Amino acid sequence: xxxxxxxxxxxxxxxxxxxxxxxxxxxxxxxxxxxxxxxxxxxxxxxxxxxxxxxxxxxxxxxxxxxxxxxxxxxxxxxxxxxxxxxxxxxxxxxxxxxxxxxxxxxxxxxxxxxxxxxxxxxxxxxxxxxxxxxxxxxxxxxxxxxxxxxxxxxxxxxxxxxxxxxxxxxxxxxxxxxxxxxxxxxxxxxxxxxxxxxxxxxxxxxxxxxxxxxxxxxxxxxxxxxxxxxxxxxxxxxxxxxxxxxxxxxxxxxxxxxxxxxxxxxxxxxxxxxxxxxxxxxxxxxxxxxxxxxxxxxxxxxxxxxxxxxxxxxxxxxxxxxxxxxxxxxxxxxxxxxxxxxxxxxxxxxxxxxxxxxxxxxxxxxxxxxxxxxxxxxxxxxxxxxxxxxxxxxxxxxxxxxxxxxxxxxxxxxxxxxxxxxxxxxxxxxxxxxxxxxxxxxxxxxxxxxxxxxxxxxxxxxxxxxxxxxxxxxxxxxxxxxxxxxxxxx
Numbered sequence: 436x437x438x439x440x441x442x443x444x445x446x447x448x449x450x451x452x453x454x455x456x457x458x459x460x461x462x463x464x465x466x467x468x469x470x471x472x473x474x475x476x477x478x479x480x481x482x483x484x485x486x487x488x489x490x491x492x493x494x495x496x497x498x499x500x501x502x503x504x505x506x507x508x509x510x511x512x513x514x515x516x517x518x519x520x521x522x523x524x525x526x527x528x529x530x531x532x533x534x535x536x537x538x539x540x541x542x543x544x545x546x547x548x549x550x551x552x553x554x555x556x557x558x559x560x561x562x563x564x565x566x567x568x569x570x571x572x573x574x575x576x577x578x579x580x581x582x583x584x585x586x587x588x589x590x591x592x593x594x595x596x597x598x599x600x601x602x603x604x605x606x607x608x609x610x611x612x613x614x615x616x617x618x619x620x621x622x623x624x625x626x627x628x629x630x631x632x633x634x635x636x637x638x639x640x641x642x643x644x645x646x647x648x649x650x651x652x653x654x655x656x657x658x659x660x661x662x663x664x665x666x667x668x669x670x671x672x673x674x675x676x677x678x679x680x681x682x683x684x685x686x687x688x689x690x691x692x693x694x695x696x697x698x699x700x701x702x703x704x705x706x707x708x709x710x711x712x713x714x715x716x717x718x719x720x721x722x723x724x725x726x727x728x729x730x731x732x733x734x735x736x737x738x739x740x741x742x743x744x745x746x747x748x749x750x751x752x753x754x755x756x757x758x759x760x761x762x763x764x765x766x767x768x769x770x771x772x773x774x775x776x777x778x779x780x781x782x783x784x785x786x787x788x789x790x791x792x793x794x795x796x797x798x799x800x801x802x803x804x805x806x807x808x809x810x811x812x813x814x815x816x817x818x819x820x821x822x823x824x825x826x827x828x829x830x831x832x833x834x835x836x837x838x839x840x841x842x843x844x845x846x847x848x849x850x851x852x853x854x855x856x857x858x859x860x861x862x863x864x865x866x867x868x869x870x871x872x873x874x875x876x877x878x879x880x881x882x883x884x885x886x887x888x889x890x891x892x893x894x895x896x897x898x899x900x901x902x903x904x905x906x907x908x909x910x911x912x913x914x915x916x917x918x919x920x921x922x923x924x925x926x
Contacts, residue, residue: 468513473518473521473543475544475545479514481533486508486533488668493526493541498725499724500679502522503676504677508672526539526547528549532560533560533563557661565599574649610623615648621634625744626745627747682711682727685755687713689709689764690709695767696765696766696833705770706814707719711729713757715734716729734776734778735778735779738756743756759776759777767837776810777807781803781804792862805826822864825848825867832905834907839852840905840907842916845901850864851865871898872898875892883895883896
């Protein structure tokens, strides 16, 4: 047998193996995926074969509120959408390297194979990339900070408040006509409820703000992130996400309370409560009945954001006009919801915060203003109780003695909820503590020097720090803070 013939036979054999393997993959169908009568399951394939690590998404508006469930396919493209409420669903596939597939109707108890659609090009594929992938196209001018410090700065707020989504990279939405993209950016950053703050920060960049105009110009001309995000793999594919619409279309959510974090099985399948900052409401979700409701949060605070610039999306509607301005929420062991909200004007600081009538104001007076205080909602009585705090209440955690601990700038504060239950006395139920270092080494906090003063070896020394959010070590009760806006300080 000639060498040429042997090569041909090997090529034919290889082709048969590939064909046989692909035929086997085609013969695998949804019936090989085990499901219950409240599941939808099947196999996702594309022109390239089984699609691993892509999302299968089921949506319905048949229930009292819109409901969405999302799962990830395994190595063989198999998926199961488990434990679906009985409804008519629209199911589709989304994934990196794909464009969204056509929606297919389905019901629980149905086997459903899905055809994924391979993206025709990189630009089409990039439309579902995370916002920060688009942000990588920004050409940041070289400055004084090294690369590590730049990374730290951009990872702070940008972890949640990402620049690079469609609203920030596409400036075609109701902005009018301008001579240049920079003029358009100058206008864009003045719009909406956050316009004044955005515009101030943007203008502070000076000439460097041109980098944003250059960024959106290049995107408008077809630029896109060339590196695709990795698809979910390993245990990442075990995640099942259920989503419900709640609150208002104009709402912006802050925090959700679903359980006492110290006993996370508490309130299993119970009601969830969300503080909706822009709408002055406590949103409520019943995940078993797929129902939502809203509770108006009481307040004596003045109205804010009632005269904000128009929005490209909502026009002149004052979508964030509010009083309570609720932000964070925590659930205690009784299922009550403790939330931060404005119960008064920030300048109306109680006298005990600053006159030394309680030990904390004698030790470290807080003259104010304080932006938010505390309210407690009891689902059993459906009543709110206000707790006027001297410190500005924000993100928080319960300790093992039922004190709700709050982070703030250069101090921590707390409300002893057990004491408040007994006394209903706000002054007797709260405390706060600055950060004082024992620089004189006597083992206790004594007279200190201030942060802007030199360290005196005979005294202790107070430092400034950021405590945007706190966490409590259950082993020793120590409080850990994540800070924003404070750099390391060397004594």
